[in-house]
Amino acid sequence: MLQQTQVATVKDYYNRWMKRWPTVQDVAAATIEEVNQMWAGLGYYSRGRRLHEGAQKVVLELEGQMPQTVDDLLKQLPGVGRYTASAIGSIALGQVTGAVDGNVIRVLCRLRAIGADSTSPAVTEALWHLANLLVDPERPGDFNQAMMELGARVCTPKGPLCSQCPVQSHCRSYHRVGSLQRSRF
Numbered sequence: 279m280l281q282q283t284q285v286a287t288v289k290d291y292y293n294r295w296m297k298r299w300p301t302v303q304d305v306a307a308a309t310i311e312e313v314n315q316m317w318a319g320l321g322y323y324s325r326g327r328r329l330h331e332g333a334q335k336v337v338l339e340l341e342g343q344m345p346q347t348v349d350d351l352l353k354q355l356p357g358v359g360r361y362t363a364s365a366i367g368s369i370a371l372g373q374v375t376g377a378v379d380g381n382v383i384r385v386l387c388r389l390r391a392i393g394a395d396s397t398s399p400a401v402t403e404a405l406w407h408l409a410n411l412l413v414d415p416e417r418p419g420d421f422n423q424a425m426m427e428l429g430a431r432v433c434t435p436k437g438p439l440c441s442q443c444p445v446q447s448h449c450r451s452y453h454r455v456g457s458l459q460r461s462r463f
């Protein structure tokens with residue numbers, strides 16, 4: 279629900295959904311019309327359809343058991359891509375993997391002063407590699423959520439709050455801008 283949509287908008291939808299369909303079996307038993315009705319107004323309807331398809335697959339083909347690894351999430355659930363599998367894997371299942379979303383891309387590029395096109399396949403792979411190296415093996419889910427929050431609240435696209443940033447001392451962009459400013463005076 280949160281893909282491309284803000285928490286404030288999602289909250290009511292999420293609460294209504296969970297009240298009506300608290301388990302994966304409940305979602306699987308719903309009709310697609312009911313799912314679409316519940317989703318009405320949230321946009322990106324394919325998300326609801328995929329969620330429904332995924333629930334049906336779990337119930338009908340996987341004996342009601344959610345896949346338990348990032349690889350299985352990716353392979354077995356329709357609509358689950360690399361980021362979603364890694365986010366679920368690290369946050370819900372404690373799997374040691376980075377999770378790279380738009381916010382994390384920005385944070386990592388600034389931390390390592392990467393100026394190359396972050397949408398290119400080579401840079402994308404390098405960022406995943408970096409995220410996998412940096413993730414805390416003891417608390418991968420907390421680490422990934424902290425990186426996402428850092429990007430959403432502190433290392434924002436415009437006007438990042440560097441003076442409040444907990445990783446300022448590790449940030450190459452911050453140090454480069456500082457050196458440039460000092461060299462001008």
Ligand code: SF4
Binds near residue numbers: 451
């Ligand atoms: S110091 Fe500034 S640019 Fe660097 S990660 Fe923190 S907020 Fe982002």
